[in-house]
Amino acid sequence: MSAQRRAEIVGAGFAGLAAACALAQRGWRVRVHERGTVLRTAGAGIYIYENGLRVLQALGAYDDAVAGAHIAHTREVRDDRNRVLSVHRWDTSKSRVFSIVRQTVINALAAAAQRAGAEIVTGSTARSATADGELLLENGERLTADLIVGADGVNSVVRDGLGLVRMRRRLPDGAIRMLIEQRPDEPNFAQPGVTIEYWSGSRRILFTPCSETEIYIALTMLDRDEPAKRVPVDKTEWTRSFPHLAALIAQFGEEGRYDAFELIKLKRWSAGRVAVLGDAAHAQPPNIGQGAGCGMMNGLALAVHLEQTGDVVAGLAAWEHNERPLTEHTQRVSYLLGIPTTWPPLLRNAALGLAGRSKWIVNQRIKTALHHPTGTA
Ligand SMILES: Cc1cc2nc3c(=O)[nH]c(=O)nc-3n(C[C@H](O)[C@H](O)[C@H](O)COP(=O)(O)OP(=O)(O)OC[C@H]3O[C@@H](n4cnc5c(N)ncnc54)[C@H](O)[C@@H]3O)c2cc1C
Secondary structure (H helix, E strand, O other): OOOOOEEEEEOOOHHHHHHHHHHHHOOOEEEEEEOOOOOOOOOOEEEEEHHHHHHHHHHOOHHHHHOOOEEOOEEEEEOOOOOEEEEEEOOOOOOOEEEEEHHHHHHHHHHHHHHOOOEEEEOOOEEEEEOOOEEEEOOOOEEEOOEEEEOOOOOOHHHHHOOOEEEEEEEEEEEEEEEEEOOOOOOOOOOOOEEEEEEEOOEEEEEEEOOOOEEEEEEEEEOOOHHHHOOOOOHHHHHHHOHHHHHHHOOOOOOOEEEEEEEEEEOOOEEOOEEEOOHHHHOOOHHHOOHHHHHHHHHHHHHHHHHHOOOHHHHHHHHHHHHHHHHHHHHHHHHHHHHHHHOOHHHHHHHHHHHHHOHHHHHHHHHHHHOOOOOOO
């Protein structure tokens, strides 16, 4: 190919940074526009499964991303009387999963993208893009490129300006996420690698040690449960639901953020020279922890397909054709596993127990994790 191809990417999250790194590694001139003044990710901790770890390895970001993180090996689900409903043990010899502080992964991806030559511009907000490859910024600047990537999250302006949304559904539940300090002197039963999901009514506390010093806490609840979704967390309210976790809840700080879960599907993942990627294209509830995994897989795959096909429009069509089925499977499984959240506790406990025991359901659930993503060895 003669001239260096140019990509303008909107959004320095998991998806945008993975795409930036993979494109730059394949000879593209890449610039990432991030509206934040620093690269800061919300959401505290994250699970990255084997598929996402393979992408991080292919991008050269793996070592930095997992430094100090725990390999997760066991996930327990417990009811409101602290009885174990199901235990899932990951076979970490076949498929690894790490629980990691989110910011560590973002920093690792950004560093890998910059090492590959990508430029990251913070404080740069996109307003819209056109199918023929023009990106309009909030400051009035107009940039032209061979490829524009909208990786600007659930409220993507790049996607919305192109009329690509087929379905956007706000789901009945959401979560508050935070990190708390791990104190060895506190009786908080933190065992490295063991995640515990405590249920009480429709409320849930997900407890995940994610570094030597930090525990990732996700509180999930129905979106209509106003007292439970208050930030800062109403500790009295949560202790009422989980009296046996009073010592843990007492450690919650003022920080935290509430997000309602969403499901997004597009008519197409691209329009002309504009690709839409990550949550902007395929947001999903976090029930199997694969939203960022899919975003990173699709970011790497985008660059691989464009390398194989000189023509951008044809490359984007091939990319969607190959990658979309697995992403849609992941969205479907994650959505279906979230349905029991709204059921009465007895029925829900039975469903969660079955979901943990049924080989077929477990296989559907881990299919994405076991996938060898495009562009990985
Ligand atoms: C409770 C919860 C738990 C989750 N747990 C997991 C998990 O364990 N594992 C997992 O894989 N996934 C998980 N996810 C999903 C994961 O968080 C998302 O899929 C992932 O963050 C999406 O990455 P993204 O890069 O597409 O978008 P984002 O992370 O939203 O990044 C978008 C970026 O674009 C920037 N931006 C937005 N608009 C503009 C603009 N106009 N101009 C410039 N920049 C812009 C934003 O500032 C942001 O930096 C979870 C989600 C939730 C809600």
